[in-house]
Amino acid sequence: MRLDYPPNYTERIGAVSIHALQKIYEIDSGKMPKFNGLHQHQSIKAFGYDELSSIFQELAIVIPVKNEKISLLEGVLSGIPNECLIIIVSNSQRTPVDRFAMEVEMVRQYSSFADKKIMIIHQNDPELANTFKKIKYRSILNTKSQVRSGKAEGMIIGILLAKMHLKEYIGFIDSDNYFPGAVNEYVKIFAAGFGMATTPYSNIRISWRSKPKIVNNSLQFPRWGRISESSNKYLNALISHITGFEREIITTGNAGEHALSMSLAENLNYSSGYSVEPYEFINILEKFGGLLPSNNPDIIEKGIEIFQIETRNPHFHEEKGNDHLAGMMQESLLAINNSKICNTELTREINDHLLMLQVKHNNDMTKLNFKKKHLIMDPIKIIPIDKFAEFVVKNSKTFIRIG
Ligand SMILES: Nc1nc2c(ncn2[C@@H]2O[C@H](COP(=O)(O)OP(=O)(O)O)[C@@H](O)[C@H]2O)c(=O)[nH]1
Ligand SMILES: [Mg+2]
Numbered sequence: 001m002r003l004d005y006p007p008n009y010t011e012r013i014g015a016v017s018i019h020a021l022q023k024i025y026e027i028d029s030g031k032m033p034k035f036n037g038l039h040q041h042q043s044i045k046a047f048g049y050d051e052l053s054s055i056f057q058e059l060a061i062v063i064p065v066k067n068e069k070i071s072l073l074e075g076v077l078s079g080i081p082n083e084c085l086i087i088i089v090s091n092s093q094r095t096p097v098d099r100f101a102m103e104v105e106m107v108r109q110y111s112s113f114a115d116k117k118i119m120i121i122h123q124n125d126p127e128l129a130n131t132f133k134k135i136k137y138r139s140i141l142n143t144k145s146q147v148r149s150g151k152a153e154g155m156i157i158g159i160l161l162a163k164m165h166l167k168e169y170i171g172f173i174d175s176d177n178y179f180p181g182a183v184n185e186y187v188k189i190f191a192a193g194f195g196m197a198t199t200p201y202s203n204i205r206i207s208w209r210s211k212p213k214i215v216n217n218s219l220q221f222p223r224w225g226r227i228s229e230s231s232n233k234y235l236n237a238l239i240s241h242i243t244g245f246e247r248e249i250i251t252t253g254n255a256g257e258h259a260l261s262m263s264l265a266e267n268l269n270y271s272s273g274y275s276v277e278p279y280e281f282i283n284i285l286e287k288f289g290g291l292l293p294s295n296n297p298d299i300i301e302k303g304i305e306i307f308q309i310e311t312r313n314p315h316f317h318e319e320k321g322n323d324h325l326a327g328m329m330q331e332s333l334l335a336i337n338n339s340k341i342c343n344t345e346l347t348r349e350i351n352d353h354l355l356m357l358q359v360k361h362n363n364d365m366t367k368l369n370f371k372k373k374h375l376i377m378d379p380i381k382i383i384p385i386d387k388f389a390e391f392v393v394k395n396s397k398t399f400i401r402i403g
Contacts, residue, residue, distance in 0.1 A: 001052065001192045002026040003309065005045030011249050013242055014290025015300045021207055021251050022309045027185055047192050055191035056083035058168040059259075062158030064151050065175035066091040067099055068318065070106050073175045077110055077118070079183030080173070086116060087161045088175075089154040091123040104400060111402045119161060122398035123147050123154050131391040135384060139377040152276035152377070159265050159380055164389040169194050171204075171259035174317060182313035190259040193307040201264040201304045203284065205252035208315035221314060227325060228254045231278045231332045234350060238336065241343050242291065252308045253278045254332060264304065265380070267296060272375040274328040275335035279376075281306075282339045291341045326361050330354060334374045 007019035025044065032048025061084045065073055073088075080086055088107065092099035100122050107118050121128065129147050132140055140156055142148045147157070155172060162170045171190040177183055186206055193204030210221035224232070231253030240246045252258070254277050260268075267287070271279035286292055288304050336342060337350040392399055 001188050002029040002044055002046040003192060004043065005196060006043070007307070009249075011239060011243060011247065013239070013285060015288040015302075016284055016304045016306065018239070018249055018306045019308060020249055022307065024185075024189070024310065024312050027188065027312055045192075045196065047188075047195050051195060052188060052191040053081075053083055055169065055194050056081045056187070059083075059171060059187070059190065059194075060085040060087055060158070060162035060165065060167040060169070061171050061173055061187060062087045062089060062155060062162065063173055063175045064089050064091070064154035064158065065103065066149075066151075066154075067093060068175045070102055072178065072318070073103060074106055074110055075180045076173060076175055076177050076183050077107070077116070078114070079177075079180030079187070080116070081184065081187055082114075082116060084171075084187060085162070085165055085167060086118040087158045088118065088120040089123055089158045089161075090120060091149055091154055094122075094124070100398065107400075107402060115403065117401075117403040119399070119401050121157060121161065121392075121396060121400070123149070123157060125396050125398040127395040127397065128157065128392065128399075131388060131395065134391060135387055137378065137380070137383050139375070148272065148375075150273040152270045152272050152274075155276060156270055156377060156380060159260075159262075160383065160385070160388055161392075163262060163266065163380070163385050164392070168262050169259060170262060170265055172257060174256045176318035178316040178318075179313055182311065182315060185311050185313050186257045189309045189311065193259065193309060194261065196307060197261070197305050199302045199305050200261055201267075201299050201302060202261045203264060203280065203304070203306045204259040205255045205306065205308045206257040207251045207255065207308050207310045209311050210314045212314045212316055213319075225254070227329050227332060228252075230329060230353065231336065234333070234336050234346065235278060235281055237346050237349070238285075238342060241346065242285075242289070242341075250281070250308075251310075253281065254328075264299075267299065267379050267381055269379055270377045271331075271335045272377065273331050275331035275374065278332045279335040282336060282341070286339060286341055289341070323361070326357055330357055331374070333357075338374050 002025040004022040007022050009020045011018045029046040061080050090100050190204050212221050232250050235250045235253045236248050269283050333350050
């Protein structure tokens with residue numbers, strides 16, 4: 001992979017470096033010759049396969065899935081480089097049709113052809129909830145002491161399984177992606193990002209080149225979806241307010257495809273459901289941006305790097321309708337608005353936006369509850385990972401390891 005390096009500019013906020021969008025010149029830059037001081041251009045960096053491969057071996061790819069088409073999930077698996085550990089966290093229905101069983105069956109069949117390491121677990125496995133109770137990680141449980149539904153909740157389970165398999169990096173890829181080639185590019189981007197990082201605390205975020213859709217019977221390639229446009233706008237407004245300079249550095253507010261080094265992942269709080277991606281930015285700034293008190297001197301000293309890298313492939317995923325989008329927009333806006341670092345002027349603007357959303361969807365008040373709670377989960381660092389591993393392996397009936 002060959003891409004811009006160093007990034008065009010970097011915004012520094014406390015210990016956090018947010019790098020501007022980096023462009024890819026070659027998805028595959030061939031076999032790199034041994035370093036001779038000549039092949040690295042001054043403003044470009046190339047990663048040969050060997051270099052990427054050594055990062056893939058340390059990388060777990062977490063795929064959250066809820067009732068997606070089985071063939072889409074299989075396509076996603078096919079795009080992930082062989083060396084990566086794959087962790088599927090499913091919240092698919094068990095009755096009347098057991099879609100989780102169908103997923104397990106597909107993974108078993110697929111594995112007989114592809115020599116990959118794949119794990120799968122169901123988010124609603126009662127033994128998983130029991131494990132969380134025993135280790136006193138209650139912020140992932142609902143009032144009935146079950147693991148809450150939600151993408152972020154699934155991601156946390158994925159991070160824990162990756163940690164228990166001693167992985168250094170975790171990447172997240174949605175299961176409803178139509179292009180296995182795009183998935184392959186995402187994983188290469190994650191590895192290139194970790195390869196560029198100069199600190200153990202890094203976050204790699206994917207910016208899609210385009211999100212194709214059909215409008216009036218013709219294929220169009222808009223750059224942003226509606227939600228990304230809004231959350232990028234508000235995140236940029238927040239950053240401009242902090243730095244005093246108006247810039248549009250953030251292009252990846254809602255990127256479902258992103259990756260974290262384990263050292264950073266285990267220190268972050270996660271916001272429930274779909275607000276997890278914009279909240280990741282917010283939480284990094286809250287914790288390490290020097291705006292609020294921090295109790296992580298080692299991380300502050302080494303610094304955090306956020307890379308944003310633009311794909312060459314378009315992003316094409318399952319369209320889930322307007323209600324889904326409105327709910328997601330509301331969750332994302334609340335995640336930004338409820339932060340202590342969000343200033344009053346921006347809060348007013350976001351509140352107006354939320355109000356407008358509610359008026360638009362006034363016949364669907366239950367889904368767009370203005371007083372909706374925005375739940376924050378504790379950093380997984382507090383979980384004794386050996387105990388978690390022991391309980392999950394011994395008790396969880398849905399935890400299956402293949403390959
Ligand atoms: N484990 C898990 N995955 C979920 C849950 N809800 C959604 N997902 C998955 O999360 C990914 C993103 O969700 P999606 O509905 O496509 O959201 P969008 O792409 O951001 O519009 C998809 O792979 C979903 O199948 C959940 O409650 N648990
Ligand atoms: Mg999707």
